[in-house]
Amino acid sequence: MARTREQLAERAAKELQDGFYVNLGIGIPTLVANYIPEGMTVTLQSENGMLGMGPFPYEGEEDPDLINAGKQTITEIPESSYFSSSESFAMIRGGHINLSILGAMEVAQNGDIANWMIPGKLVKGMGGAMDLVAGVKRVVVVMDHANKHGQSKVLKACTLPLTGTGVVSRIITDLAVFDVKPDGSGLELIELADGVSLDEVAAKTEADYTVAPGVG
Amino acid sequence: MSKIYADVTSALEGFTFDGMTVMSGGFGLCGIPENLIAGLKASGVKGLTVISNNAGVDGFGLGQLLETRQIAKMISSYVGENKEFERQYLAGELQLEFNPQGTLAERIRAGGAGIPAFFTATGVGTLVAEGKEVREFNGRNYVMETGLVADLSIVKAWKADERGNLVFRKTARNFNPMMATAGKVTLVEVEEIVPVGSIDPDHIHTPGVYVDRLIQTVSEKRIEQRTVRQKESA
Numbered sequence: 130m131a132r133t134r135e136q137l138a139e140r141a142a143k144e145l146q147d148g149f150y151v152n153l154g155i156g157i158p159t160l161v162a163n164y165i166p167e168g169m170t171v172t173l174q175s176e177n178g179m180l181g182m183g184p185f186p187y188e189g190e191e192d193p194d195l196i197n198a199g200k201q202t203i204t205e206i207p208e209s210s211y212f213s214s215s216e217s218f219a220m221i222r223g224g225h226i227n228l229s230i231l232g233a234m235e236v237a238q239n240g241d242i243a244n245w246m247i248p249g250k251l252v253k254g255m256g257g258a259m260d261l262v263a264g265v266k267r268v269v270v271v272m273d274h275a276n277k278h279g280q281s282k283v284l285k286a287c288t289l290p291l292t293g294t295g296v297v298s299r300i301i302t303d304l305a306v307f308d309v310k311p312d313g314s315g316l317e318l319i320e321l322a323d324g325v326s327l328d329e330v331a332a333k334t335e336a337d338y339t340v341a342p343g344v345g
Numbered sequence: 346m347s348k349i350y351a352d353v354t355s356a357l358e359g360f361t362f363d364g365m366t367v368m369s370g371g372f373g374l375c376g377i378p379e380n381l382i383a384g385l386k387a388s389g390v391k392g393l394t395v396i397s398n399n400a401g402v403d404g405f406g407l408g409q410l411l412e413t414r415q416i417a418k419m420i421s422s423y424v425g426e427n428k429e430f431e432r433q434y435l436a437g438e439l440q441l442e443f444n445p446q447g448t449l450a451e452r453i454r455a456g457g458a459g460i461p462a463f464f465t466a467t468g469v470g471t472l473v474a475e476g477k478e479v480r481e482f483n484g485r486n487y488v489m490e491t492g493l494v495a496d497l498s499i500v501k502a503w504k505a506d507e508r509g510n511l512v513f514r515k516t517a518r519n520f521n522p523m524m525a526t527a528g529k530v531t532l533v534e535v536e537e538i539v540p541v542g543s544i545d546p547d548h549i550h551t552p553g554v555y556v557d558r559l560i561q562t563v564s565e566k567r568i569e570q571r572t573v574r575q576k577e578s579a
Contacts, residue, residue, distance in 0.1 A: 176446065177372040178516050185574040193375060193566035194503075194517040200373040200426075201572040211515055213522045214372070214398070215454040218447025222465060241470075251431055252443070254423035259473065260447030263466040294470035 130324040131274075131303040139164045141230050141271045141301050145171050152176060152221070152261055154231030155199045157271050161230055172208065174226055176257040178217050181209035198257065218257070222264040229265035231258065233272050233297075235287045238316045238336040240297040240309040242270060243289035255292065262293035274302035274333055281335035283307065283316070305330045307338060317341050348509045348559045349538060353384035356558045360497050360530050361390040364417075368453065368495040368524040369397040369407060373426070374569045376517030377406045378534050380562040381499040386410055394418040396453070396493060398446060398520055400430045405567055414438070420493070422446035426569065445473060448490050450523060455492035457526025457555075462491045498528025501564070502551070505535040506542070509556030510549040518550065525555040534562045 132140065137157050142164030145151065152174045153159050162182075165171050173182040175197045182197060183204035191202040220226060233244040242262055245255040262268050276282055283300060300307045306320035316338035318330065327345040350356040367385070371377030382401075385393075386409050393416045400419055401407035410416050411429050418440035424430050433439040444452065445467045455463055464487035468474045478489040500521045503514035511533060513521060525531050538561045 175516070177375070178519050185572045187576055188573040191568060191571055191573065192515065193568045194515040196373065196375045196516055196569070198372075200375070200569040202568060202570065203572075205515070211513075211518055213518050214446070214450035214520045215523050218450050222447055222451075222467065251435065253425035254421060254443050255445055255473075256423040257446035259445035259471065260467045263469070264447070291471045 130322065132322045133303075135160065137271055137301065137303060140306070141269065142166070144228060144230065144269050144299070145169065146227070147171075149227040150174055150180065150225065152226050152229045152265060154229070154258070156232045158230040158232060159199065174217070174220070175203070176214075176217050176221065176261070178212050178214055179205075179209060181206050183209065218260050218264075221257070221260050224264060224266055226265045228267050228269065229261045230269045230271055231261065233270045233282070234276070235282050235284055235289050236270050236272070236297055236300050237284050237287045238309070238338065239286075239313065240295040241287045242268070242292045242297050243287040244292050246290050248290065258292050262296040267298050268296050269299045269301065270297050271301045274304040281333055283334050283336045285336050304333065315339070318344055321345060347507070348553070348556060349507060350558050350560050353380050353534075353560060353562070354387070356532050356560045357381070357384050357388055360532070361385065361388050362496075363390060364392040365390065365496040366394040366396065368493075368498040368528055369395055370498075370500045370519065370521035370524045371406070372398055372516065372519035374402065374406055374567050376501050376513070376519050376521055377401070378499040378501040379406060379564055380534050380560070381532055382406060382409060385499070386413055386415065389415075391415045392417045394420070396420045396449075396495060398422050398449065400424040400427050402426045402569065403429050411439070418442070420444060420449070422449050443473070448473070450520060452490055452493040453520065453523040453527045456494040457523055460492050462489050464489055493527060495524075495528045496530070498524040498531040500525045500531060500533045502533055502535045504537045504539060504544065505533060505556070505559050506539050506544050506553070508541055509533065509553030509559050510544060511535070511551035511553070511556065512544060512548060513550050522551045525551050530557050531555055532558045532560070534560050534564075536564065537561065
């Protein structure tokens with residue numbers, strides 16, 4: 130059985146470690162905040178200028194001066210701090226954020242990622258995605274294994290314009306989890322989703338990969 | 346010499362000309378100088394190059410200047426929420442330069458700090474690095490990006506004292522502090538102007554040296570995505 134959006138977020142939350150400063154992308158990555166383990170201190174960064182993001186406000190308590198990078202109203206928590214956009218990206222570019230979890234249109238076996246434009250379609254802009262993938266210490270992609278046409282999004286090489294080159298460390302899909310090997314030798318399949326077989330992953334993956342011992 | 350002006354019109358007086366470059370603060374609709382944007386609309390100035398992270402929404406923020414075709418070019422990181430923008434861009438009526446958000450922020454910071462260019466790993470190997478110098482430092486490639494300055498910066502702060510020392514509020518700070526430094530002239534709208542000495546000098550975010558003119562305004566402060574949670578029932 131392929132993982133649902135909620136199950137993908139729950140699996141991605143296993144990437145969190147106590148004390149981490151983390152930037153979560155829009156979509157499924159945002160849901161990861163709902164699965165931070167009890168007792169673990171994880172500080173969420175919002176690239177529009179906040180560390181220590183709280184939950185959505187109660188109705189009637191929305192503050193137009195307090196939003197996240199998705200422009201949603203949020204709240205502050207006791208450890209929160211605010212800063213400018215240049216300070217925000219200084220901490221991203223300078224490698225001070227431990228982990229970025231974000232979505233993608235395509236990921237390649239060398240760690241390349243494409244998630245900002247489709248030629249011929251209207252381009253909305255890359256926002257902070259290029260800065261995040263280039264600057265954050267560890268980049269984990271959470272996405273569906275295949276696009277809506279059923280084609281693999283885990284590829285030998287990206288076909289869409291890139292967001293960053295050789296930056297992704299791990300790919301979590303609804304079917305499997307792959308590590309991008311740090312020596313540049315490609316992907317290693319390290320987990321299967323419950324009820325998913327090696328054969329199914331093989332049939333639905335365009336990229337080359339090895340299978341870690343004990344998987345399948 | 347007082348920096349305080351009575352209204353938007355007098356604050357903009359003498360600082361607008363066709364073809365000028367304007368930096369406009371804000372992230373989405375949060376912390377935008379909405380009254381000064383409306384003032385630019387009323388001034389009729391045209392052919393503007395606008396440097397702003399986003400392009401407002403239809404009919405509000407920079408969306409107002411798009412409706413009146415006063416903007417010729419935008420330099421932004423994300424322009425998703427604006428149908429009129431899409432229409433003008435697809436029709437070839439509007440030029441657009443996308444910058445990664447952090448690169449845009451740093452280009453403005455650098456411009457205001459007198460730094461003509463810097464190197465960043467952001468965008469190496471992508472379309473944004475095309476035609477730009479790439480240089481290796483300590484075994485990694487970096488692309489050269491240039492500093493940005495503007496003829497005019499319009500900024501929104503929460504509070505100012507009479508000398509233009511500024512305090513921002515929560516995430517409405519965003520691009521405003523850097524833009525205040527990077528305009529040849531910087532106009533600031535605030536919700537409250539307080540007497541000199543009533544803001545603790547340690548709590549000032551932007552020193553008044555960057556601020557040329559100041560107006561007190563009332564802001565609508567529109568919310569783009571109203572998200573709430575339910576109160577747990579007892």
